Amino acid sequence: MKPCTSHDGRRGFLKKSASIAALYFTPTSLVKAFAVDRVIPLPIAKEKLAITINGKLMNLEIDARTTILNLLREDLAYTGTKKGCEMGQCGACTIHINGKRTKSCIQLALNNQNNKITTIEGLSEGEKLHPMQAAFLKNDAFQCGYCTSGQIMSAVACVREGNAKTRKSIQTYMDTNICRCGAYQNIVDAIEEVAKSGVKI
């Protein structure tokens, strides 16, 4: 799965990611179209996965069908990463895989042997907030807080990848992350502030 790049058109991205999602993980709405009678139910074998999450190497045995998102949330109690659509369309589940921002709901966990994952929980150092977290807090860049983890993970990537030069480029890069409460303006304020401060993130 190719991570989304800033020059991808929003709707184009959605279409692409949706078709990839259908291959990896079939949402309820699509499954009825499958010819199901030929499928023979077999016990699901556990697969081995070595993965580093927030600096911690983990050797796991997992269900081959598990997405990284569900692995994080259901199996490992890293609930900071959010589930919003399971189709790669809303960005609530955004994490970093080997430093690249990725939508974890459409990533099979097993495809990530030896990968390094960073989640929202891995950004702050103990009680000390990451500069982007602090900027979100200061600029009130959220309301309900549910899309916030994903927004922050995307925001960090936005600055790191050099896409935070103008408000417009920030907005385009961040179009992958929906906020239904409508905190967009404050989110861009926060990202701009961090980018302008020049602090290394």
Add this chain to the structure above:
Amino acid sequence: MKAINNTIFFEDERVDGADKVTGKAKYTAEHSLPNMAYAVFVTSTIAKGSIKNLDITKALTMPGVIDIIYYANCPAVPGYNPNAAERPKNVSEWRGYKVLYDNKVRFFGQPIALILANSFENANAAIRFVKAEYEIEKFETNFDKARLDPANLKAPINYKRGTEKKYKEQPFFVEGEYNIPIEVHNAMELFATIAYWEGDDKITLYDKTQGPKSTQSTVARTFGLVDKNVRVIAENVGGGFGSGLRSWPHVAAACIAAKKINRPVKLVLTRPQMFSMVGYRPQSWQKVGIGADAAGNFIGISHEAISNTSRYEDFREGIVEASKFLYACENVDTKYSILPLDVSTPIWMRGPGEATGCFALESAIDELSYKLKMDPIQLRIKNFTAVNPENKLPFSDINIKDCYAYGMEKIGWKNRPTIPGSLKENGMLIGYGMSVGVFGAGKGAASVRIVLSNDGKLLLECAVSDMGPGTMTSMSIIASDAMQMPIQKIKFKLGDSDLPPGPSQGGSGTTSTVGSAVDLACKTLQQKLKEMAIQFVPAFAGSTADAIEVKNEMVISKTNATTKIDIPVLLKLANQEKIDLTIASNGKTAAQLKFTSNSFSSHFVKLAVNPKDGTIKILNVVTTGDAGKIISPKTARSQMIGGVVGGIGMALTEKLEFDHATGQITNASFGAYHVPLHSQIPPTDVWFVDKPDVNMNEIGAKGIGEIALIGFAAAVANAVYNATGKRVRDLPITPEKLGYKTVKA
């Protein structure tokens, strides 16, 4: 920052903000219980009919599947019994359709079975093996077609003062029909319920709800339990916008399943299910006529409306209300009927019916202003009223004209072309538009527990929830102001039905209702502290409570500032670890009921229409609120901006689509149902009158959640007209409706 007596008392960030930016804040589905089973719904692929046969045999053999519940094996639910005589006293009939109860299908996407498995993956994998055979019945999902036959309409409510249709007799009048499609709340957090029966008659739920007490009551009445044996926890709610104002069938399903398999059950809806199972803003048709004399005085307003409901439940909202009272007018008539369709039941969506109604009303006023050759703001000022013409009560406060003045100045109203379509900037057609929003400001009953410990910390508790506006923050600010103590020493606990009863978070009522209770609790606590000082501190002996004040964490004599005592020391002197009070605050007082109370807003939009393809870009927004005292300026500003974003979706992009041949929803995803994104959001300036409404409640604050959105779509439509000369009365406003052909991406 906020300064009281030159002391900086607090930073202005959200008190629960750090938890939200670090991912620590836990939402419903993020809780986990030992031995918890995962539940997923199988949903109907038809809009109406019955299930002839549901084959679960193969699905039951799938790995990890524990059980599959459907109409043939669903345990008896006391509240499902339609016979009132047979229901125990403490049981009420479940409102809406009874999930897993019968073989009837009432709408596309209705749950027809619930799969329970030991993992999410196993539950999901079994969905495809549940096979339904349907008997399809004739259905109707087409609102536009069905509303044309009066026999389909239901439950009309009419209102009249003066003469009906008086507007038609006036020298200047407009009339037009307005259409708004179904819009879906689509909060980012998926609806979820975790249910766990701790005993035969005791259940705990983690539930995404805007009202823990309301959910508690629904579950208790449905299953015949006493309220205290139903605990509902909703400590963080990832958006609601109205969709969490009732318990939807999935809540009952989780309770039923947990009972049947005797394990905790986690049920999380999918995004497509968020489009069909948890309400939406109903589709509506409206006709508005306004007539004025030559001077611009409104002589007649007529407002008709139809909105859809489901076949199994009636839902109506305040679509025609604003037309009755927002402007001075002697002759007003309204008609409002509902139209049942074979769809699920709607519910209030942010701004609710008033947002629907104000789109039509505020568009019509704009249209009339062109006929009168009058500035639309002047026309509104001309018809301003300080007394509600419907109930004849004075508004407790109304400063809408201040909003106009600020908005005009900030948006650059003087640059607005009086001839539509005559202003161009950089090759784009430029238009300016404005509108007004109004919503009732209520104050209900709430109880608050207040606990002051001898370490100086203050705890407040109420069973309200916070879906995002920042209730925890604003309540902490009210307590901080009332107690004159730092907010860092205050903790406001919410989101748990075990706490003292509070309202559901909705209808812009939380700040007024719970805030008044917090204020009363603090004042009661202060009185108690004063009495303790008089009793236990010799220096205060003989003093009266009136001569003492509580501030800066001390009890101080008003007459001699050197006579004072630290609160923790006072508690120790009195040999008390803490003061623990639960205070009930009532609805409006007799004095407050002599007024009618509303929050008002005025929105200003500058936008550009590309003359080549009709695409609309909103360039600037100024949004203003007249809602009494603003308790928490930072979160209030965010809430207003959020209303604008919601309003942009309503105005330009959001529409739920049906295939009327099959009754299926065709765009149930974020890829196909377009909510506003980062790059569609213009710079938005927020301004509040920020003047306490002393006639409304003790804290002088009214709600802003609804007015943030109400009317906004009309400001966009009015600006589009100003830019192009095309009056679009059907939302969303797309290039096609401006006469441009669809451009394929």
